[in-house]
Amino acid sequence: MVVKKRQYYGFNGFHMPPVPRAPRSARGRGLNKMKVEDSQICAFELLASLAGKLLQESESSASSNASEANDQPIIGGGGGVKFEQDDDRPLKAECLDHGSCGESALFTQFSSPNSDQKCLLNEFPHAESNLFLERSSMITNSNSSKNGGADLKSVICKSKSACENIPGKVEGSSDSRMSCDGYVDNGLSRQKRCDRLDTRGLIVDPCSSNDPMEMCMKFPALINSVNNVELPSCRDPVPSASIPRHRNGTKLGIRDDDENFTRCNKPLTKSKAFRPPQRIGDRRIRKLLTSKYWKVAPKLKDCEFSKPAFLEGGVKSHYLKRKLCYSRERYQLNTFYKRRKFTDHSVVVTSDGGFSSESVCNSPDKNMTGDKNGASIMFHDAANGVSSSVIGHQASFHSKDSQVKFSIKSFRVPELLIEVPESATVGSLKRTVVEAVSAILGGGLRVGVLLHGKKVRDDNRTLLQTGIASNENLDTLGFSLEPTPVQVSPPLCTEDPPALLPCDTSQLISRSPATPIVDSGVSDALPDPPPLTNLDTNIESNRESVSFHADIVTDNTLSDSRALVAVPPVNAEELAMVPLNQKSKRSELVQRRTRRPFSVSEVEALVHAVEELGTGRWRDVKLCSFEDADHRTYVDLKDKWKTLVHTAQIAPQQRRGEPVPQELLDRVLAAHAYWSQHQAKQHSKNQTATLKITDAHAVRNGVEDIQSI
DNA sequence: ATTAGGG
DNA sequence: CCCTAAT
Structure with a gap:
């Protein structure tokens, strides 16, 4: 597989460490990679430093400068990026290359949905496309307008408030930094949130019904789209924020979105150091990609990475952090296929647009409490209002x-x-x-x-x-x-x-x-x-x-x-357990060889070879009797022998597959017994061995079998 | 690369 | 058959 681990690192990377470089080196990557990265890093650092300066200046200048700062933030926290900010494309490119910042990545996404993205989008055509558009527009605005700061900010605020339901916090600050933070923090999630937010405002809330009971089908990947589009499904309730907590960091191996990943990648790389779990995912993905496993998510603390100084602004860092965490997790949730197990705690969108971390949906109790016998199967369909009906x-x-x-x-x-x-x-x-x-x-x-x-x-x-x-x-x-x-x-x-x-x-x-x-x-x-x-x-x-x-x-x-979102009612425990299996479940990546049952003649040959060579010399057995059978490795022969022995020891009724002549099975037992005794180490001559086996055989089976020899 | 065993 | 550990 080509996919590198880093790609899937997930969201962890969110923060951009002031000193990007350290983590990587620590990680000990391949040489090639290191080199490249270093160079990149250098560039990045330069940019960062510049950014820092700029930031300072802007700060000193105080309020009046808001406009100046505006641009930066948008770009993504990366002050460095700023220079190029005017030009979308270039900028984007830069950021990515550096790999330094998730933010930049974000930017990229907005600016240019590429064909790939489209691919994914396809799945949820309507929605995604819309999303993109929206995003694009958003960004555009912010960038273009000199006052952008204000605009941007507003947008952000809006999104935050809507999502987080924490209006107050965001609103207050008009600092350019804030806006930056917003962006940065949210990173990916942010986009989505915005989408949602917007959507929400625009569209009738699918989950409009206040009724908690509504069924919430979540389709992570689609969620956004859903909102935008007319699709009936419930919108994802912002789980990003709340769900995560409960799950505490579960991570999906595969995630749907490239987008997310894209952005996350770089950052993650860094974070990787502290988060082993993700790595696992990568590895897995690397081979193939299965989204099957959940990983244990990083602890909350992981989320608390330090922010770049310039990012820290009037906004409450804590808040931001939290957000980031959520975002990250959210992505995880989004993975769109894979089996997911959720806890009871799911987040539900409340009527007011806020999210509650409590599990509403799941617990029948809550909703149902009212009428136990009452019937209520609810499928929540916002668009159609089905649920209510x-x-x-x-x-x-x-x-x-x-x-x-x-x-x-x-x-x-x-x-x-x-x-x-x-x-x-x-x-x-x-x-x-x-x-x-x-x-x-x-x-x-x-x-x-x-x-x-x-x-x-x-x-x-x-x-x-x-x-x-x-x-x-x-x-x-x-x-x-x-x-x-x-x-x-x-x-x-x-x-x-x-x-x-x-x-x-x-x-x-x-x-x-x-x-x-x-x-x-x-x-x-x-x-x-x-x-x-x-x-x-x-x-x-x-x-x-x-x-x-x-x-x-x-x-x-x-x-x-x-x-494709699935949330079966499951216990938290399950969630925890499911995830780490990666290992146990060998990734199905490597597809199993096709099964090729041994034919009687093969068994015969095998038995014969073993009789002469004994067990423990599978390579010789292979050479001796299966030289031409490429598909039979010595391991296969060994395994077959193992099964033969087992087969010979069980009742005929229990045997399955093509029946092996009893005669052969008897020889198997005889040889097995014989070589067991001899520890299989002696290089006894073939003849001798054969003789002995014969004897053993005779003994076991009685005289009648002797003739077969 | 082989072996031995467990899965 | 696969996977791993131990040779």
């Missing part, structure tokens, strides 16, 4: 039939396995991911119902029968998105045949090797995945297949599902 509806039913309330925070999403050649570009990687996702989505989705972690397969049973009728059990209820078994074979490509397999580690789908997706080496083509469209269709069509109460499965649900 549904609710009302149910209420009416209420008396008739006991109703079960469901609050679906998210869906569990199947794992994706992606492989791309190292030579692939990041862009192609992105596209590959898109394709992979598209393939799955395009193939159709089904919703699975999990109770106590187990899949409920019987669609015909009633909820009551299934045991999900009682409110108590709702916690253990989960929904998963599953690709339809019949998958459309995805497009393949060049270089390596990477395979994409939707894999469900446990409860979801079984691996479908059938769906290999390869990166289309085609570079720039903008990936335009029609899939989205299909999705709807598919979902729609599949709807019926989903069986549990039809009521529950609504369009909203489905459509939301496309967002």
